[in-house]
Amino acid sequence: MSLKRRLHILKRKYRGSKMAPAFNAIHTFLFLPDETTHGGTHIKAADDLKRTMNTVIMAMVPCLIFGMFNAGYQHYLALGDIEAVSAGFLSSEFWTLDNFLVGLIKILPLVVVSYGVGLGIEFLFAIIKKHEVEEGYLVTGMLVPLIVPVDIPLWMLAVAVAFGVVIGKEVFGGTGMNILNPALTIRAFLFFAYPTWMSGDKVWVHGAVERAGTPDAISGETILGSLAQNNEVSYSVMDMFLGFIPGSVGETSALLILIGGLFLIFTKIGSWRIMLSSVLGAIAMGLIFNWVVDAGVIGSGSKFYGLMNTVWWHHLLIGGFAFGTVFMATDPVTASQTNKGKWIYGFLVGFISIMIRVFNPAYPEGVMLAILLMNVFAPTIDHYVVQGNVKKRMKRLKAKTA
Amino acid sequence: MGLLSKKDTKLITDPLADNNPITIQVLGICSALAITAELKASIVMSISVLFVLGVGNVVVSLMRNIIPSKIRIIVQLVVVAALVIIVDQVLKAFAYELSKTLSVFVGLIITNCIIMGRFEAFALGNGPWRSFLDGIGNAAGYGAILIIVGFFRELLGSGTLLGFKVLGDPIEKTGLYAIGYENNGFMLLSPMALIVVGVIIWVQRTRNKALVEDH
Numbered sequence: 001m002s003l004k005r006r007l008h009i010l011k012r013k014y015r016g017s018k019m020a021p022a023f024n025a026i027h028t029f030l031f032l033p034d035e036t037t038h039g040g041t042h043i044k045a046a047d048d049l050k051r052t053m054n055t056v057i058m059a060m061v062p063c064l065i066f067g068m069f070n071a072g073y074q075h076y077l078a079l080g081d082i083e084a085v086s087a088g089f090l091s092s093e094f095w096t097l098d099n100f101l102v103g104l105i106k107i108l109p110l111v112v113v114s115y116g117v118g119l120g121i122e123f124l125f126a127i128i129k130k131h132e133v134e135e136g137y138l139v140t141g142m143l144v145p146l147i148v149p150v151d152i153p154l155w156m157l158a159v160a161v162a163f164g165v166v167i168g169k170e171v172f173g174g175t176g177m178n179i180l181n182p183a184l185t186i187r188a189f190l191f192f193a194y195p196t197w198m199s200g201d202k203v204w205v206h207g208a209v210e211r212a213g214t215p216d217a218i219s220g221e222t223i224l225g226s227l228a229q230n231n232e233v234s235y236s237v238m239d240m241f242l243g244f245i246p247g248s249v250g251e252t253s254a255l256l257i258l259i260g261g262l263f264l265i266f267t268k269i270g271s272w273r274i275m276l277s278s279v280l281g282a283i284a285m286g287l288i289f290n291w292v293v294d295a296g297v298i299g300s301g302s303k304f305y306g307l308m309n310t311v312w313w314h315h316l317l318i319g320g321f322a323f324g325t326v327f328m329a330t331d332p333v334t335a336s337q338t339n340k341g342k343w344i345y346g347f348l349v350g351f352i353s354i355m356i357r358v359f360n361p362a363y364p365e366g367v368m369l370a371i372l373l374m375n376v377f378a379p380t381i382d383h384y385v386v387q388g389n390v391k392k393r394m395k396r397l398k399a400k401t402a
Numbered sequence: 403m404g405l406l407s408k409k410d411t412k413l414i415t416d417p418l419a420d421n422n423p424i425t426i427q428v429l430g431i432c433s434a435l436a437i438t439a440e441l442k443a444s445i446v447m448s449i450s451v452l453f454v455l456g457v458g459n460v461v462v463s464l465m466r467n468i469i470p471s472k473i474r475i476i477v478q479l480v481v482v483a484a485l486v487i488i489v490d491q492v493l494k495a496f497a498y499e500l501s502k503t504l505s506v507f508v509g510l511i512i513t514n515c516i517i518m519g520r521f522e523a524f525a526l527g528n529g530p531w532r533s534f535l536d537g538i539g540n541a542a543g544y545g546a547i548l549i550i551v552g553f554f555r556e557l558l559g560s561g562t563l564l565g566f567k568v569l570g571d572p573i574e575k576t577g578l579y580a581i582g583y584e585n586n587g588f589m590l591l592s593p594m595a596l597i598v599v600g601v602i603i604w605v606q607r608t609r610n611k612a613l614v615e616d617h
Binding site for chain 2: 153155156159167171189192193194195196197
C-alpha cells in the first residue's frame with residue numbers, strides 16, 4: 001500500500017473527529033486530496049492558497065539565507081575579526097561558514113518559534129471552531145523572523161506572535177478576514193511593547209546587547225539610525241544595495257528583495273501595481289524633501305536635515321522599505337482589491353513611509369506604520385473606486401438612453 | 403425574602419454582567435482607556451463614579467416630577483457637575499498626587515455617557531430607592547471592568563500592583579526580571595486598554611451566546 005493510499009484511509013478514519021482539521025492540514029500540505037467535486041461546473045486551478053503561500057516563501061528564502069550570513073558577518077565585522085567586503089556581492093569575506101553558523105544558530109530558533117507558536121494557535125483555533133486549518137500563517141511565519149532584530153529574545157517573539165495571530169487575525173475570523181497584516185501587527189507589538197529591543201544601535205548586531213558597558217562593547221547603528229542623528233553614514237551605496245549593512249534579519253539586501261519581487265510578479269502572485277506605485281510614492285516624497293533642502297527652507301542645524309538631505313533614491317535602498325513594499329504591502333488580504341485602488345494604496349504606502357521616516361526620529365523606520373495605516377484605509381479606497389466606477393457607468397447609461 | 407426584592411436585585415446584578423455599561427452598551431470607553439494604566443487610578447475612578455451616579459440618580463429621581471422636560475438635560479448636567487466638583491475637591495484635598503494622575507478625567511466624569519444615560523433612561527422614570535440601586539449597579543459594572551483592565555495593564559505594563567513590585571525589581575533584576583522578563587510597554591499605551599476591553603467583551607460573549615448580535 002502506498003503512503004498516499006494509507007493517508008487517505010487515515011483521513012476517513014479521522015473524519016468528524018477533533019483531530020480532523022489538524023490531520024487534513026498536514027495531509028493536503030504535501031498531497032492532493034482524493035475528493036472530487038460534486039455537481040455543477042467547477043473551475044480547477046493548481047494555484048490554491050497553499051501553492052500561493054509556498055511561492056511567496058520561495059521568494060523569501062534567498063533573503064533568509066542572506067540574512068544568516070549577514071548576521072555572522074556583522075557580528076565578526078563589529079568584533080574586528082574580519083575585513084569589510086571588498087569584491088562585490090560574491091566577496092569571500094562574506095560567504096564564509098563561520099558567518100553562516102552564527103546566523104544559523106541565531107535565526108533558526110526565530111523561525112522555529114515563529115512557526116511553532118503561530119501554527120500552534122492556528123491549529124488550536126481550527127479545532128475549537130471546527131474548521132479546516134487555514135494556510136494564512138505560512139507566509140506570516142516566514143516574514144516574522146525576517147523583520148525582527150537578530151538578538152530579540154525568543155519569549156518576546158512568542159508573546160508577540162501569539163498576540164498578532166489572535167488579536168490581529170483570529171478575532172476577525174481568521175485568514176482572509178484580517179484588517180491588518182499579521183506579520184506587521186506582530187512587529188508593531190514588539191516595537192511598542194519592548195522598544196529597547198527593537199531600536200537603538202545595539203540590537204542589530206548579534207552580541208552587542210550583552211557586551212554593552214564592557215570594554216568589548218560593539219555596536220552597529222542602522223543607516224536610518226545614524227541619519228536620524230545627523231551622523232555620517234559609513235556604508236557605500238553599493239553596500240546598501242547588496243545588503244552588507246546592519247538591520248533586521250532579512251530586510252537588508254535590496255538586490256535579493258528585488259529578485260524576490262520580480263519572481264512574485266513573474267508568477268503573478270504579487271501585485272506589480274502596488275510595488276511600482278509605492279516606489280513612485282517614496283520617490284515623490286524623497287524628491288519633495290530634497291527640494292525642501294535645496295530651497296534652503298531648513299539648514300544643516302535642523303534635526304531633520306540628515307534624513308531630508310538623503311538622496312531621494314537612497315531611500316529605496318535603506319531601512320525596510322524594499323522588503324515592506326515587496327512582501328508586505330502586496331499582501332492580497334489587506335491591500336486594496338481594485339486595480340485603481342492598488343495604485344492609490346501603493347503610492348500612499350511609499351509616500352507616508354518616507355514621511356514618517358523623516359519626521360519621526362523616535363521611529364526611524366516608517367514602512368511598518370505606513371503599511372498598517374494604509375491597511376486600515378484600503379477598504380475605504382476600494383469603496384470610492386467602486387462607487388466612482390458605478391457613477392461613471394450610470395452617466396454612460398444615461399447618455400445612451402437620452 | 404431578603405433585603406431586596408428579586409426585581410431590585412436584578413437592578414444591581416444586571417449591569418455587572420449581561421448588561422454591563424462598558425462591555426455591552428459600550429459607554430464610558432473614553433475614561434476606561436485613559437486612566438487604567440494604574441490599578442489605583444482605576445479604583446479611585448470607580449469609587450468617584452459610584453458616588454456621582456448613586457447620589458445623582460437619587461437627586462434626579464427626587465426631582466423627576468418637577469423638572470420641565472424641555473430643560474431636563476441642563477438640570478441633569480447641573481446635578482452631575484455639582485457632584486463631580488465635590489469629588490474633585492475631595493481628591494485634591496486628600497489625595498493630591500492621585501488627582502494629578504487622574505487630571506482632567508475626574509472633571510470629565512460629567513461627560514461620561516453612563517451617567518447621563520442612567521439619568522435619562524432610569525432616574526427620570528423611577529423612584530429614588532430603585533434609582534439608587536440602578537446607579538450603584540451601573541457604577542459597579544463600570545468599575546468592575548475598569549479594575550480588571552487596570553489590573554492587567556499595571557501588572558503587565560509596569561510589573562506592579564497598587565505600586566507594589568509584585569514581579570520583582572526591573573532595575574535590580576530580581577524576581578521574574580532575573581530570568582530575562584521585561585515589562586510590556588505597549589500595555590501602558592491607550593490602544594492596549596481598548597484591546598483588553600475587547601478581549602473581555604470576547605470572553606463574555608463566548609460564555610453567553612445570547613449577547614452576540616445577529617447580523
